[in-house]
Structures are given as C-alpha cells and as structure tokens.
Amino acid sequence: MINKQYDVSCGARAGAGAGAGAKAVYSFQHKTKKVVLCCDVKMGKVAVGAAVVCAAACAAAAMVVRRRTKGSGKWGRAEALVRELEEQCGTPIAKLRQVADAMEVEMHAGLASQAPTRLQMLITFVHNLPSGDEKGLYYALDLGGTNFRTLRVHLGGKEKGVVKLESEEVSIPPQLMTGSSQELFDFIAAQLAKFVSSEPEELHPPPGRQRELGFTFSFPVKQTSIASGNLIKWTKGFNIEDVVGQDVVGELTKALQRIGLDMRVAALVNDTVGTVARARFSDQDVIAGVILGTGTNAAYVESAHAIPKWQGLLPKSGEMVINMEWGNFSSSHLPLTEYDQALDADSLNPGEQIFEKIISGMYLGDIVRRVLLKMAEEADFFGDTVPPKLRIPFILRTPDMSKMHHDTTPDLKEVGKKLKDILEINNTSLKMRKIVVEVCEIVAARGARLSAAGVFGILKKIGRDKVKAGEKQKSVVALDGGLFEHYTKFRSSLESTIKVLLGDEAAETVSIEHFNDGSGIGAALLAASNSHYLGLQES
Template sequence: MEKKAAAMGAAARVSGIVREFQKKCDSPIGKLHNVADSMAVEMRVGLASEGGSMLKMLISYVDNLPTGEEEGLFYALDLGGTNFRVLRVHLGGKGKGLIKTEFDEVSIPPHCMTSSSHELFDFIAAELARFVATEGENSHPFPGRQRELGFTFSFPVRQTSISSGTLIKWTKGFSIEDAVGEDVVGELNKAMERVGLHMRVTALVNDTIGTLAGGRYYNPDVVAAVILGTGMNAAYVERANAIPKWQGPLPRSGDMVINMEWGNFRSSDLPLTEYDNDLDVASLNPGEQIFEKMISGMYLGEILRRVLLKIAEEAEFFGDSVPEKLKIPFILRTPHMSAMHHDTSSNLKDVASKLRDILEINNTSLTMRKVVVELCDTIATRGARLSAAGIYGILKKLGRDTRKDGEYQKSVIALDGGLFEHYEKFRQSMESTLKELLGEEASDSVVITHSNDGSGIGAALLAASHSQYL
C-alpha cells in the first residue's frame, strides 16, 4: 500500500509540474496579437534612430533585389564557421533563370582562425583562386569583365555600404585581433590581389538577406525572409522614405532591405517560464536574445532537458536517483527532441531509444514516454506560435494585414533553416498560427515558401543585382 501511495504521489507531482509548465507556455491568440503589435512598434522605433530599440533594424545597403533578369557568371563566398563554401552561379537572364550552380567546401586550418588577418584572408583567397581555375575555357559569358563576388560573412559587422563593413567582434572560435575594427571586404580584396585573382566583392550580406534575395529571384511578391535554424533572424523590404535614420540619398528603387536582428526582441506578453529565465541567466549573454532563446533550434532541446531535470529531482520521474547525463547542459539537442516528438509508434520506441542512448535512462514506461512527447509538443508549439507572431508583426508594419484598394496584397515570406525545414510539427504549427492571426480573408494572400541556401546562392544573386556592369 505504501509503495502504491508513493507512486501515486510521484505521478501527481509529475502531472502538477507538467500542467504548470503548459499553463505558463500558453500562447492564446490575443496574446500573440499583442506580441505582433509590440514587434511592429519596436520596428518603427528601431528605424527612427540607432540604439532606440531592442531591434537593431540594421540598414543593409541592399536596395536592388534580384529580378530574374540577371545574366552572367557570379561567385559567392559563405564564411560562417570553421568551414567556408565557395560557389559559382551561372545566370541565363530573362526567361532562363539559374542555369548551373557549382560549389566547394573548405575546412579552415585551426591556426588560421587565431593567427592574423593576413593569414586567414590569404588562405581564403588562395582557395577562391583554386576554385575559379576550375571554371574552364569559354565558360565566362562576358570575357574581360572582372569577376564579381557576393560575400556572406556571418559575424557581427557594422555595415557602411553594400560592399564594406567593419568587424565588431569574432565569434565561433575565431580570435584574430588585428581584424577587429577593419573592413572585412577590404581585407579580402587585398588578399585576392596578392594571389593575382581578378575579382571584387560586390555585395557583403548575411544569410537572412541572402534568403530574401533567393526568394525574390523566383518570386517578385517576396517581401520578407526568416531564418529558423540553430539561430534565428528576419529581414524585409522597407520603403527607404520610411527610415528616418537613413541619412543618404534615396535609392533609385525606393527600397531598402532591413536586417532586423529580431532574436533580441522582448515583450511583456512573451510566455516566459522559470526554465527560460534560468537558461537565460546561465547563458553567455544574459538578458539578451530572449526571443531567440524561446524559439531557435539552439535552445528548444535545452528547455526540454531543464523541465525533465526538474521532474526527475522533484518527482523521481526516472527513479530514485537523478540520471547524471540529464544534468549536462545542452546534451539534449533539438533534433533529438524533434525525433521524439514525431514518434508515431504505438509504444513510442524512438522516445525510449533516445532516452537510453543520450541520457542513459533505461526501462522507461509508456506513461513516462508520453509525458516526454507532451513536453516536446508544448515547447515546439510555443516557439512556432511566437515565430508566427513575429512574421505577423512584419506584415502589420508593412500594412499587408489589411486591404489596400479593396483587396489584400500578395505577400510571400521566404523561410530557411533546419528548424523550419526538418521539424515538421513546428512548421505546421507556425503556418496554422499565422493563418489564425491573419484571419480567414487575409490568410489566402500570405504564402510561406522555402528559399533554400540563401547564404550561398542568395549572395551570388546579390552580387549580380548590384553588379558594376548593370
């Protein structure tokens, strides 16, 4: 009798912790409307002045997005970690589109990541030159022209033009002091000159803007791009005359792409829990990137681990002792969570195997596995609904959530990133929530499309749309 009573008491404690967590994560449609309203307000504040908003609303200097009429051979360099990619994209012009894409991936030697700017960029330029040498005779459609390159540089940069930007700081294991504060495009151009490569950087971009470019190339109705992966961000097309902090002459297109850096968004309407707060305090950047910490692939698995740890400690969920592996931060990754969430087997065997293989938790009951799936669903659904509210905030800022001249404007959102591409239940929840926010009439005018490889092909397309030969 005592054992039975103890088991019932533990089950009640588990249920109580789970229900409390679900209640705190709840994101009713009214709350999401408030989040979207706050996003639109912060966007306006960020466009008005530097440092006025938690959203940086960075001016990208991209004022010409691809139209599909670009013609020629263009290159891209995608540098964002310990590997970089070089791409060659052959564009056929109007009606022909993208004819051919070739790429190569290169590992950066560890010493180049910590030595000198000269050494890093010389290595990159040499690899670029090697790749260009595989172009083949007569393959360049405009002989004699200087080759043009789109440079995706996924480190914090203060952009000063479409083809220049100073490095603010290194991340991801890089530490090259003499490059900080320098123009990264200038450093690359000088290195290309040193190796005799006749090429210039036409566009310096990040992966979100590349995704926007890739989407626009195929569809003129693309107005924004969102990355939902390990990290997250959004960029969109703004009217240049709606950017009070823009000091230069208005571009001929009348448009300017804005890099929102929306991961830093925060609102009193965000359904934060004790687990989110604890995760934030323990992070490398406490108080920052709150929106990202609730949504992105970097953190969803860690939120799940923290909830499981609490019910293991307070309700003996996994037995008398707390599994040691469960105490290790970030041991549960979002792909693990996604695999468990999508387990459709009658006995949830994938959940059992993940708990066994990753956390060394054996002999889980079906009831326990169902609780894990339930937690996965709560965490993913909250993240998906919040990301939909963010997208809706962009549409509100652009006035695309209401009728214009009696009808809704067609608005296409280009999305990329592993979370969007591979976490099916997350994607479905996000798309259905966006429809719910828009309402039945407006929802048909908004389309989500997958824009793959924006950080690579998108950069080459931006080199084309900002070509000196246009």
Template sequence: MGKVAVVCTAAACAAVAVALVVRHRMRSSGKWGRAVAIVKEFEEQCGTPIGKLRQVADAMNVEMHEGLASEGGSKLKMLITYVDNLPSGDEKGVFYALDLGGTNFRTLRVHLGGKEKGVVNLESEKVSIPPHLMTGSSHELFDFVAAKLAKFVSSEPEEFHLPPGRQRELGFTFSFPVRQTSIASGNLIKWTKSFNIEDMVGEDVVGELTKSFDKIGLDMRVAALVNDTVGTVARARFSNQDVVAGVIVGTGTNAAYVESAHAIPKWHGLRPKSRETVINMEWGDFHSSHLPLTEYDQALDAESLNPGEQIFEKIISGMYLGDIVRRVLLKMAEEADFFGDTVPPKLRIPFILRTYHIVVMHHDTSSDLKVVGNKLKDILEINSTSLKMRKIVVQLCDIVATRGARLSAAGIFGILKKIGRDTIKAGEKQKSVVALDGGLFEGYKKFRSSLESTLKELLGDEAAEMIGIEQSNDGSGIGAALLAASHSQYLGVPES
C-alpha cells in the same frame, strides 16, 4: 499461548506488508502527481493564446519603428543593408559566392539563365578552416580563404571565361555582426562562434578580403556583402517578385524584409538609389514583457555566454529547444523521482539533448513510443521508461515546439503589420510572400504546420489568402550570388 502469539505475529506481519504496499503506492502516486503538476505549470507558462501573440506582434512593431528611427533606439538593430536592387529574375551570367560563418566556408559558382532557365548550374566546394586561423591575424585568415577561392575559380569551365577587362563578381556572405556602410563594405562589430581575431574588429571585412585577392592576383570584385537572411530574401525574389520578407528558423533565427526608404528616419536624409531597401532586423535580440518566459528560460539565459541578449532566439530556435526540455526533465527527476530514486547523471549535462533529438521523439508515431524510449536510453542512459513516462516526454516536446512556432508566426505577423500587408485594403489584390529557411522550418513538420496555422489565425481567413509562405533554400550561397548579379557593375551591359 505460543501458537496464538505466532498467529498474531503472522497477522501483524501481513498487516505491515499491506501497509507498506499502500504507502509505496501512495508515495508513487504523490510523486507522479508532482511530475504532472510540473508539466502542467510549464504548459501554462508557455501558453500562447491569440491575444498574447497579438501583443507580441504589436511590441515587435513598436521596436521596429524605434530601431528605424535611430541607432541604438531599440533592442532590434534594424540594420540598413544597402540592398536596394533585389533580383528581378532577369539576371544572367556566372557569379561567385563565398559563404563564411563558421568552422567551414563554401565557395560557389552559380550560372544564371534569367526567367526562362533560372539557376542553370551550381557548383560548390566546402573548406575546413584550420583552428589556428580562427584566432590568429586577419591577413592569415583571408589569405587562406583567397587562395582556396582562387583554386576553385581555376576549375571554371572554359565556356564561362570572361572577356578581357571584365572582372568576376562575388557575393560575400559573412555571418558575423557587421555595421554596413555600403552594399559592398562593412565593419566587423564583434566575432562570435569560435573566432577571435582582434585586429579585425572595427575593420572593413571586404577591404581585408580584397587585399588578399590582390596579393595573389585574383581579379575578382566583391559586389555585395550580405548575411544569410538577406540572401534568403534575394534567393526567393529571383523566382517570385511578391516576396517581401525572409525568415530563418534554424539553429539560430533572424528576419529581413523590404522597407520603404522614406520609413527609415535614421538614414539622415541620404537618398538611396531606389525607393526601398532591405532591413536586417536581427530579431533574435527582440525582448518584450509579453513573451511567455519560464523559470527554465531564465536559468538557460543566466547560464549562457550572452545573458540578457538574444531572448527571442533562446525560446524559438534550434540551438535551445532541446535544452529547455532537458531542464524540465531534470526538475521532474529531482523533485518527483521521475526516472527513479536517482537523477540520471547525463541529464545534468547542458545541451546533451539536442533539438534534432526532440524532432525525432515528437514525430514518433509507434503505439509504444519505442523511438522515444530508445532516445532516452541512448542519449541519457535511462534504461527503463514506461509508456506514460514517454508520453510526458512527447508532451514536453510539443509544448516547447508549439510555443516557438507560434511566436515565430507572431514575429512574421509583426513584420506584415509594419509594412501594411496584414489586412486587405479595398480593391487590393497584391499578394505578399514570406520566404522561410532553416532546419526547424524545413525538417520539423509539427513546428512548420504550427507556424503556418498560427499565422493564418492571426491574419484571418480573408487576409491569409493574400499571404504566402514558401521555402527558400541556400540564401547564404545562391542568394549571395544573386545579389552579386543584381548589384553588378555590368548591369545593362550585353553578355559577350
């Protein structure tokens, strides 16, 4: 009897072991199924079929009209830049640029040689801004900037020295929200980034900079106050007169385009110098019920420094794409044990996964996705991942990047529609070019190709032949100098 009992017990143990293995496999299968379901649901919510993209473009078009009709009439600010004289390509001479928009600023000296020579020479210098100047007083900040600019000017080659009585001219890129009052004046609306200089809010930034010039005897005139998107238009127009718009898709995103003066009702009857001017859309703040938002986007927005604002930017720009992927992975870790029985602590840290990490993982072409595995290990301290897990990560990168690229294309299509360049009119052969800049467009090949193919899909083959996309680098630097040249007080004056 004892032996039989032992045998039965052994059999029972084996049965229990088999049952445990089966249960574990079923449990693992169930968890994997839940992980796949989360990804599938996310993909569906991020969907951008062509019909939805057309709705987004139409909504953008409506907001553009309303923003041009009255101040505050739209989520889109549609700011009048007073840039009514874009570069023609004939500009010659030496012009300066000051690019201030973060913890560093740049000074540039640009030698222009007209249509034949283009940008002959470019010299630049980067300067770090001491942290205390970012929260001090306006005169302290601009005195510091003016002193560094004066030192840069002092290194000017003798061949560039101007004749007596002729001022050097500067294009000033100031990448903070400004309400412009002329081509060379504008009042600061609010500081962003790490700046908080209270006495500057509401004041004319060019006026403050000029005061600092006067203190040290720097004989220089600010000929144009611009932002980097308007500079992108100018940089591209210098070499291509078919440019009608500029778009930046990088850490942030924005668009500017050339608008007919008669299509701007809020100009209140003021007659501009020319028939057209550049409009700074501030399109990052665009919002529409047609945008494919997910629970992850809504959570990111709610936890941001500016909830309810910059919705378009938060789903297409480089600042946010990596964190959207992180949020999906976190849900998979919490609800499906995607990375094991415990949630990797680093996965809970906002913005630990940056968009440049996404680019590298998305572009991984190795058979075992080794780069993806290494990134997960280095950034999130996830030491062991299977190939199918890595494929899921790449899939998430693709979903987020594709949505961003296709929505960017829809925005561009909306601009082309507003200015009547989305279709081919009988007998018309006018080509239109959109200049793009920014790290996503420049460095994220899959993003770029998706944007370009989507725009072609929206336009149709015939219209797409008349629309060009070209990269325009350094609108905030060279573009600003070009706008100083095209708005020079010496236009028409022969070079000495």
C-alpha cells in the same frame, strides 16, 4: 528535495465568552514521502474544549494532506509540472497579438534611432534586389563559422533560373582563427582561386571584365555600403584582433590582389538578407525572409521613406532591405518560464537574444532537458536517482527532440531509444514516454506560435496584414533553416497560427514558402543585381 509546508487553522467555541483556536501545520517531505503533522493550540480565557479544537485542526490538516498529496507520487507530481509548464508557455491568440504589437513598436524605434535598440533594424544598403532577369556567372563566398563555402552560380534569367550550381566546402585550420588578418584572408583567397581555376573555359569572362562575388560574412558588422562593412566583434571561436574595426571586404580584396585573382566583391550580405534575395529572384512578391535554424533572424523590404535614421539619398527603387536582428527582441508579453530564465542565466550572453532562446533550434532541446531534469528531481520521474546525463547542458539537441515529438509508433519506440541512447535512461514505460512527448509538444508549439507572431508583426509594420479595399496584393514570406525545414510539427504550427492571426481574407494573400541557401545562392544573386555590368549579363 524541496519540502512543501501548509498551514490549516480552525477555531471552536469552548463555552460562553471563551474562544480557542488551533493551527495544525503539516509538511510533506518529497524525499521521504512522509507527512509530518504538528498541532499548535491557542486558548482563550477558558481551556475547555481545547483538545476538541486541536483534533479539528488536525483533521482539517489531514484532509488537505490527502487532497494535495493524492497525486504527489511520481505520476501526479510529473503531471503537475507538465500542467504548470503548459500554463506558463501558453500562447493564446490575444497574447500573440500583443507580442506582434510589441514587435512592431520595437521596429519603429530601431528604424528611427541611431543609438542601439533591442531591434537593431540594420540598414543593409541592399535596394537593388534580383528582378529575375539576371544572367551570367557569379561567385559567392559564405563564411559563417569554422568552415566556409565557395560557390559558382550560373544564372539564366526568368526562363532558366539557376542553370548550374557548383560549390566546395573548406575547413579553416584552427590556428588561423586566432592568428592574423593576413593569414586568414590569404588562406580564403587561395582556396577561392583554386575553386575559380576549375571554371569551364566557355564561362570565362570576356577581356577586361572582372568576376564578381557576393560575400556572406556571418559575424556582427556595421555595414557602410552594399560592398563594405566594419567588423564589430568576432564570434564562433574566432579572435583576430587586427580585423576588428576594419572593413572585411577591404581585407579580402587585398588578399585577392596579393595572389593576382581579378575579382570584385559586389555585395556584402547577411544570410537572412540573402534569403530575401534568393526568394525574390524566383518570386517578385517576396517581402521578407526569416531564418529558423540553430539561430534565428529576419529581414524584410521596407519603404525607404519609412526609415528616419537613413541619411543618404533615397534609392531609385524606393525600398531598402532591413536586417532586423530579431533574435534580440524581448517583451513583457513573451511567456517565459523558470526554465528559460535559468537557461538565460547560464548562457554566455545573459539578458540578450531572449527571442532566439525560446524559438530557435539551438535552445529548444535544452529547454526540454531542463523540464525533464526538474521532473527527475522533484517526482523521481526516471527512478530513485537523477540520471547523470540529464544534468549535462545541451546534451539533448533539438533534432533529437523532433524525433521524439514525431514518433508515431504504438509504443513510442523512438522516444525510448533516444532516452536510452542520449540520456542513458533505460526501461521507460509507455506512460513515461507519452509525458516526454507532451513536454516536446508544449515547448515546440510555443516556439512556433511566437515565430508566427513575429512574422505577423512584420506584416503589420508594412501594412500587409489586411486586405486593402479593391485589391488583393500577394505577400510571400521566405523561410529557411533546419528547424523550419525538418521539424514538421513546428512548421505546421507556425503556418496555421499565421493564418489565424491574419484571418480568412488576409490569409489568402499571404503565403509562407521555403527557400534554401540564401547564404550561398542569395549572395551570388546580390552580386548579380549589384553588378557593375547590369544590362550586359551574358546568356
């Protein structure tokens, strides 16, 4: 345990021309709960009164001991740690504005530079977003991890919207995740063909018309067109070397050809871009999409003229969807704590994805665990010994944190149950449970308010943070992800913070709306809006 040591010095006149000083040093030992005092006397020419001086020093030291250790028992030390956390996680509006300003600066830098920047600001080649008029049958393939989904989406235009949605989920055999490119894509193509075979006869495409597919590929890709992109690296347990550097659409297309499935990949998309498309189909005022789930990211609609690094012809629409990869945002204005620094140091990517590590569902629960662990170590918060389970990284998940945070029972029964079931901490008192809830509140509020600052940064970048004279242009930000959808207090905090940042007048023009399944429905919609058969969609 950490011992705290304090010095208290005092001096006293001990006769004419004589000086004496004394220093009393005390050490408060947390483990033994004892105070150790030591008196050090320094005398001048005359030693008279040295004893009085030492006594005064010791008295002063004792007074500081009483003052500083008054609350140093379990509750006092725990409360002190919570107050310290609250101070370090502070997100006053002035700080949030600084974060938003820093976000805007990084956005400009990423749009201008071909070299890597903190915010990559990736050009997606998506400039034909859904108009709402799309009709017909389109497919989507959502490959984001150890499972993938196949979807069949029947669109009915503005009047009917999404008429019908069918989907299947398939687990990828572990050996295919580290095998060859052909083995993986042949398996995916075979499953897709099986799904297509169940297509109702009345929805079959006319002779000579290919089926079209939106391909959500949630791995780092350098996009080269709306329907092509080279894999930068695998993540999430995949390691197939012969795909790295290759066009993933090309690999899938070859596999489709090998089994005779006549299907064209019309759009290669990121799930955040898909969220923008999914929302734009329903509401033409959508200007951005944000994912707040296990991870986090944002995409938004930028003016093509405002992208200095864009080398191609300006699109007819005059706009381009930009994938920010905002999880990697970092700034000196972010309120980071020792717990965040330790989590980052222990992660697989130290120094990267800092924004993601303080606002997303992957990490919030573990930040709470780290705070509780320190309380257990320094304040014996859960008893004389530290609960062993509390030392296990990520054992406390954000959904569990949310359950505790939302507990409304008089005795905080759910908090006690979670502590018992997950951390094997029994017989917790109501006072203890209240402190745990307070820790959840502090960590969640910081994440939500910083997320709001990020959204505000996007609105500032495209000039939607203020009401223009004579007009009130509506702006809709589409939100998706389990954290936003299910963590009610997180969501409420985010929404209320954005309103404060905008001010009353501008807040009336900006709305936050939940749209789900951008990685599925959004991909199919992008296949439709980038179809070879635009204008020929069937009803």
